[in-house]
Amino acid sequence: SQAFMHWRDRFLFAMEAVARAQAETGEVKGHYLNVTAGTMEDMYERAEFAKELGSCIVMIDLVVGWTAIQSMSKWARRNDMILHLHRAGHGTYTRQRNHGISFRVIAKWLRMAGVDHAHAGTAVGKLEGDPLSVQGYYNVCRDARNDVDLSRGLFFDQPWAGLRRVMPVASGGIHAGQMHQLLDLFGDDCIL
DSSP states (O other): OOTTOOHHHHHHHHHHHHHHHHHHHOSOOOOOEEOOOSSHHHHHHHHHHHHHTTOSEEEEEGGGOHHHHHHHHHHHHHTTOEEEEEOTTTHHHHTOTTTOOOHHHHHHHHHHHTOSEEEOOOSSSTTOOOHHHHHHHHHHHHOSEEOOBGGGTBOSOEEOTTOOOOEEEOOSSOOGGGHHHHHHHHOSSSBO
16 A cells, blocks of 8 residues: 555545445445555454454555465454455466466466456457466366366366365456456356
């Protein structure tokens, strides 16, 4: 958070808007309050404030690192909150063919770390990826078992032994006019 970005005010404004929208529509609404910060203490403080405001979900960015991701996952379990992971910054290493890390591997790590939602890309929109590869990312997140599927980049069987599933999030420069394409590619077991 930059000095000019007052997270408390932002959280208050967002949750006020959520309450207004719920009152006007009679539907359940929500907002993914981003608790990403420079220290775990700051992240916990933000997450606690989000919970106090009535949010049931908090968001963190992939760039916080693996220890912080797992720590926030444990916090979310203890506090009955949903943990949404945005993959901000992933391209710095997932798109480097010579020394990068496949997002498929990252998706597996995120599942093992215990996040509830994870941005997993799309095969349409401005940040599109190869449709079969992206389907492979989604399958790693949500299937009880992954069988070898070379076309989707799954090179060995992966039984998940009951490990919690991750709800994949279609992300990356998409708009409402592409929803039918996303549903055709990924089914309805994802967040659009």
